[in-house]
Amino acid sequence: xxxxxxxxxxxxxxxxxxxxxxxxxxxxxxxxxxxxxxxxxxxxxxxxxxxxxxxxxxxxxxxxxxxxxxxxxxxxxxxxxxxxxxxxxxxxxxxxxxxxxxxxxxxxxxxxxxxxxxxxxxxxxxxxxxxxxxxxxxxxxxxxxxxxxxxxxxxxxxxxxxxxxxxxxxxxxxxxxxxxxxxxxxxxxxxxxxxxxxxxxxxxxxxxxxxxxxxxxxxxxxxxxxxxxxxxxxxxxxxxxxxxxxxxxxxxxxxxxxxxxxxxxxxxxxxxxxxxxxxxxxxxxxxxxxxxxxxxxxxxxxxxxxxxxxxxxxxxxxxxxxxxxxxxxxxxxxxxxxxxxxxxxxxxxxxxxxxxxxxxxxxxxxxxxxxxxxxxxxxxxxxxxxxxxxxxxxxxxxxxxxxxxxxxxxxxxxxxxxxxxxxxxxxxxxxxxxxxxxxxxxxxxxxxxxxxxxxxxxxxxxxxxxxxxxxxxxxxxxxxxxx
Amino acid sequence: xxxxxxxxxxxxxxxxxxxxxxxxxxxxxxxxxxxxxxxxxxxxxxxxxxxxxxxxxxxxxxxxxxxxxxxxxxxxxxxxxxxxxxxxxxxxxxxxxxxxxxxxxxxxxxxxxxxxxxxxxxxxxxxxxxxxxxxxxxxxxxxxxxxxxxxxxxxxxxxxxxxxxxxxxxxxxxxxxxxxxxxxxxxxxxxxxxxxxxxxxxxxxxxxxxxxxxxxxxxxxxxxxxxxxxxxxxxxxxxxxxxxxxxxxxxxxxxxxxxxxxxxxxxxxxxxxxxxxxxxxxxxxxxxxxxxxxxxxxxxxxxxxxxxxxxxxxxxxxxxxxxxxxxxxxxxxxxxxxxxxxxxxxxxxxxxxxxxxxxxxxxxxxxxxxxxxxxxxxxxxxxxxxxxxxxxxxxxxxxxxxxxxxxxxxxxxxxxxxxxxxxxxxxxxxxxxxxxxxxxxxxxxxxxxxxxxxxxxxxxxxxxxxxxxxxxxxxxxxxxx
Numbered sequence: 001x002x003x004x005x006x007x008x009x010x011x012x013x014x015x016x017x018x019x020x021x022x023x024x025x026x027x028x029x030x031x032x033x034x035x036x037x038x039x040x041x042x043x044x045x046x047x048x049x050x051x052x053x054x055x056x057x058x059x060x061x062x063x064x065x066x067x068x069x070x071x072x073x074x075x076x077x078x079x080x081x082x083x084x085x086x087x088x089x090x091x092x093x094x095x096x097x098x099x100x101x102x103x104x105x106x107x108x109x110x111x112x113x114x115x116x117x118x119x120x121x122x123x124x125x126x127x128x129x130x131x132x133x134x135x136x137x138x139x140x141x142x143x144x145x146x147x148x149x150x151x152x153x154x155x156x157x158x159x160x161x162x163x164x165x166x167x168x169x170x171x172x173x174x175x176x177x178x179x180x181x182x183x184x185x186x187x188x189x190x191x192x193x194x195x196x197x198x199x200x201x202x203x204x205x206x207x208x209x210x211x212x213x214x215x216x217x218x219x220x221x222x223x224x225x226x227x228x229x230x231x232x233x234x235x236x237x238x239x240x241x242x243x244x245x246x247x248x249x250x251x252x253x254x255x256x257x258x259x260x261x262x263x264x265x266x267x268x269x270x271x272x273x274x275x276x277x278x279x280x281x282x283x284x285x286x287x288x289x290x291x292x293x294x295x296x297x298x299x300x301x302x303x304x305x306x307x308x309x310x311x312x313x314x315x316x317x318x319x320x321x322x323x324x325x326x327x328x329x330x331x332x333x334x335x336x337x338x339x340x341x342x343x344x345x346x347x348x349x350x351x352x353x354x355x356x357x358x359x360x361x362x363x364x365x366x367x368x369x370x371x372x373x374x375x376x377x378x379x380x381x382x383x384x385x386x387x388x389x390x391x392x393x394x395x396x397x398x399x400x401x402x403x404x405x406x407x408x409x410x411x412x413x414x415x416x417x418x419x420x421x422x423x424x425x426x427x428x429x430x431x432x433x434x435x436x437x438x439x440x441x442x443x444x445x446x447x448x449x450x451x452x453x454x455x456x457x458x459x460x461x462x463x464x465x466x467x468x469x470x471x472x473x474x475x476x477x478x479x480x481x482x483x
Numbered sequence: 484x485x486x487x488x489x490x491x492x493x494x495x496x497x498x499x500x501x502x503x504x505x506x507x508x509x510x511x512x513x514x515x516x517x518x519x520x521x522x523x524x525x526x527x528x529x530x531x532x533x534x535x536x537x538x539x540x541x542x543x544x545x546x547x548x549x550x551x552x553x554x555x556x557x558x559x560x561x562x563x564x565x566x567x568x569x570x571x572x573x574x575x576x577x578x579x580x581x582x583x584x585x586x587x588x589x590x591x592x593x594x595x596x597x598x599x600x601x602x603x604x605x606x607x608x609x610x611x612x613x614x615x616x617x618x619x620x621x622x623x624x625x626x627x628x629x630x631x632x633x634x635x636x637x638x639x640x641x642x643x644x645x646x647x648x649x650x651x652x653x654x655x656x657x658x659x660x661x662x663x664x665x666x667x668x669x670x671x672x673x674x675x676x677x678x679x680x681x682x683x684x685x686x687x688x689x690x691x692x693x694x695x696x697x698x699x700x701x702x703x704x705x706x707x708x709x710x711x712x713x714x715x716x717x718x719x720x721x722x723x724x725x726x727x728x729x730x731x732x733x734x735x736x737x738x739x740x741x742x743x744x745x746x747x748x749x750x751x752x753x754x755x756x757x758x759x760x761x762x763x764x765x766x767x768x769x770x771x772x773x774x775x776x777x778x779x780x781x782x783x784x785x786x787x788x789x790x791x792x793x794x795x796x797x798x799x800x801x802x803x804x805x806x807x808x809x810x811x812x813x814x815x816x817x818x819x820x821x822x823x824x825x826x827x828x829x830x831x832x833x834x835x836x837x838x839x840x841x842x843x844x845x846x847x848x849x850x851x852x853x854x855x856x857x858x859x860x861x862x863x864x865x866x867x868x869x870x871x872x873x874x875x876x877x878x879x880x881x882x883x884x885x886x887x888x889x890x891x892x893x894x895x896x897x898x899x900x901x902x903x904x905x906x907x908x909x910x911x912x913x914x915x916x917x918x919x920x921x922x923x924x925x926x927x928x929x930x931x932x933x934x935x936x937x938x939x940x941x942x943x944x945x946x947x948x949x950x951x952x953x954x955x956x957x958x959x960x961x962x963x964x
Contacts, residue, residue: 048585052809054578055565055587055688057723087805089851091828098808150813278851280860283695283802285724 003170031058052096077112126165332369506555554597577835587688605643615642638668663913670938681920682727685720743777748881804847
């Protein structure tokens with residue numbers, strides 16, 4: 001369904017384009033050998049280039065180039081044989097060279113696309129370009145009343161700016177796009193996708209228009225650092241623009257900031273105030289040449305990407321599109337699934353992963369890869385359910401305790417005395433007791449009150465303290481009542 | 484004590500090897516001489532203690548027969564090269580108290596070759612100037628001015644380096660050449676100045692003026708000294724992405740190279756209006772010397788020559804406007820007290836930079852601005868390509884190009900100060916080779932009527948410094964002094 005904003009007069013479509021800044025997971029910076037380690041003491045990870053010393057020169061980090069090429073390939077994009085680094089000139093205390101080395105006219109990666117899934121439908125989102133650039137340092141204004149401080153640890157870290165076409169038309173699409181992009185980056189390992197640390201952040205371009213109209217004037221919301229905030233920022237900004245236009249005024253092209261506390265966007269600077277960055281080719285760096293051999297060898301290194309994996313999982317394991325999407329989103333989960341599903345029912349495995357396992361991970365605030373959970377730990381529990389040693393309900397009830405224990409599933413349920421009652425004669429004994437205790441109800445049932453079947457089941461389970469095999473109880477009760 | 488004033492590097496090496504004198508004696512001689520000639524203002528910072536320390540080490544090495552190529556040779560280091568623990572100013576107030584904690588590759592190479600640092604030589608601020616009159620540390624005087632009872636400029640921007648060698652305050656010195664800053668002062672001071680092919684010398688640790696043009700080189704008394712110093716300065720350096728991996732020859736091989744049969748191109752476009760008639764005469768003499776050495780002389784055309792100067796004065800300031808943005812008073816160097824950030828930038832840069840530097844930052848900022856970029860900067864890049872193409876075409880026909888180095892001889896301090904264009908015209912014959920990144924040398928070739936020196940320039944093919952040096956040697960042998 002099309003996302004529309006209902007104004008006072010008209011319905012409005014939203015047009016969105018995203019510029020995602022992804023920090024490359026690299027040990028050293030884009031043009032220096034300084035470490036990129038997060039959380040170190042201020043200004044301890046700084047080389048000459050990173051603090052703009054006289055006579056310092058940038059030298060490209062080939063690892064970062066490889067990561068950009070890998071990312072380009074994973075975005076189905078064109079890898080440029082020649083790209084050029086430019087200087088983007090502006091003054092700011094946390095920009096030590098007085099310019100940022102970026103790529104303007106000739107980025108390393110050209111047009112590509114990724115697919116997102118909205119309400120079961122696949123939508124192709126165009127990628128305009130990807131380019132490499134240096135990150136700036138950090139200004140600290142809250143250390144002292146009179147002075148600001150600068151931390152240059154982040155200065156010079158490698159960023160990929162990934163620009164989308166204005167193909168997104170709702171907050172949820174924008175969210176899905178970022179999720180998908182993050183998933184891909186994590187699969188290939190070019191960026192850890194950590195938005196809290198600012199390793200992935202987005203500038204969101206928002207404009208609105210009536211159906212059939214050409215593109216409206218856009219505003220850019222800078223540096224939004226969570227998926228939830230991206231959605232909130234778009235919702236607020238689109239409504240703000242609709243109100244302005246419906247009141248007969250014009251949208252001013254400008255840069256805005258999102259305030260997550262007030263859930264609103266605020267003007268930062270207008271187009272007139274915008275910088276003239278005076279981009280020009282950096283004479284310290286020759287054009288970046290990427291050989292065909294490099295592209296071919298990196299292509300071979302590409303892992304199976306989320307979309308391919310999803311298709312395969314749907315094919316091989318008969319997963320629904322929705323389930324497959326959820327499973328492949330995180331590579332760790334997908335790997336876990338593949339190990340767990342071996343010799344097991346894929347639907348049961350999927351339900352356990354997306355249900356109990358996910359909520360447990362959320363509780364302990366870890367992802368599946370660093371949680372240390374072995375697939376066999378879950379597998380042995382599932383096996384007991386399938387073998388009707390314990391019930392699904394029992395398993396769910398004790399799941400958390402089980403996860404914390406060091407025991408395998410068999411030992412654990414034995415210790416807990418949880419073994420399922422599957423002995424026919426034992427179950428018959430209980431059924432017979434229940435039926436003879438309730439002769440009136442048995443009569444009513446036989447006269448057509450079908451609903452009482454559930455009552456009998458409940459009584460049996462109660463007497464067995466939940467241990468009776470529900471499937472067996474069902475079967476045997478039907479038999480008895482027919483007699 | 485010996486008089487080392489007219490000593491060349493090659494004869495000093497010989498003298499040291501033969502134990503005629505020690506490096507300490509040499510060094511102490513130059514220290515005294517520098518102190519006596521403070522009025523020339525050749526040095527911004529002297530490093531005499533360090534020099535004596537280095538000289539003692541050299542004497543020890545000579546004693547132990549572990550002599551390196553420039554063992555014990557006292558030199559001046561242009562104050563554009565960062566020297567570890569020694570103040571490096573680039574001739575600017577904004578770096579008045581800047582002490583690097585790292586060493587430039589070129590200076591490091593020289594120390595590793597055994598050269599001794601007497602001090603950091605004066606220069607035009609950030610290498611922007613052609614008369615050494617823009618230095619925050621004052622004008623440098625050309626020692627040859629005393630011959631004509633005038634205060635003459637030594638040329639620029641490596642004015643301190645040239646004046647120091649010319650007045651015998653050191654045996655050689657480093658310079659840097661962006662549009663002529665080695666060749667022009669060498670010519671004005673009667674010295675040999677060599678700008679190698681772009682990429683020969685690493686730019687790491689050399690304070691940037693215009694990155695695509697800056698190239699270090701030696702200023703010496705003789706062509707042989709030039710080859711000796713060049714050998715010590717060059718290297719491939721992975722810390723400079725524009726550093727060349729081209730194999731490095733033994734530059735002293737120039738002595739084995741005969742100029743006989745070589746084709747010397749004479750570009751007709753260098754016969755500019757306003758070319759001093761004495762210089763024209765020396766140029767003609769140069770042609771005849773090469774003829775008599777058996778070289779073939781041919782007229783060539785470098786049609787875009789007249790566009791070189793304006794092209795240079797767009798590209799160099801454009802790059803400089805970005806290169807000098809880092810001098811903002813935030814992390815090091817001069818900072819002026821201020822009320823807020825913009826005020827800090829304005830006052831620090833307004834008071835920290837001199838007039839010429841600010842003029843070029845303004846020009847550079849302008850030519851890169853939205854709406855002007857295409858008309859100025861982009862067009863200049865295109866013309867630069869055409870200029871390079873001119874040379875490439877000519878080098879199909881000839882091996883070397885012979886021109887004057889400057890349109891005029893050294894002028895008086897204070898002259899050409901009112902109109903910057905007049906000052907910029909000094910570079911008209913040197914900038915084309917800079918824009919094309921070609922090796923070029925200026926060699927003293929004669930004198931005007933007042934006995935002021937005139938230099939001729941030889942431009943060579945990329946990385947063919949050996950031919951340039953060989954042709955320079957021909958001038959040295961033929962000029963008759």
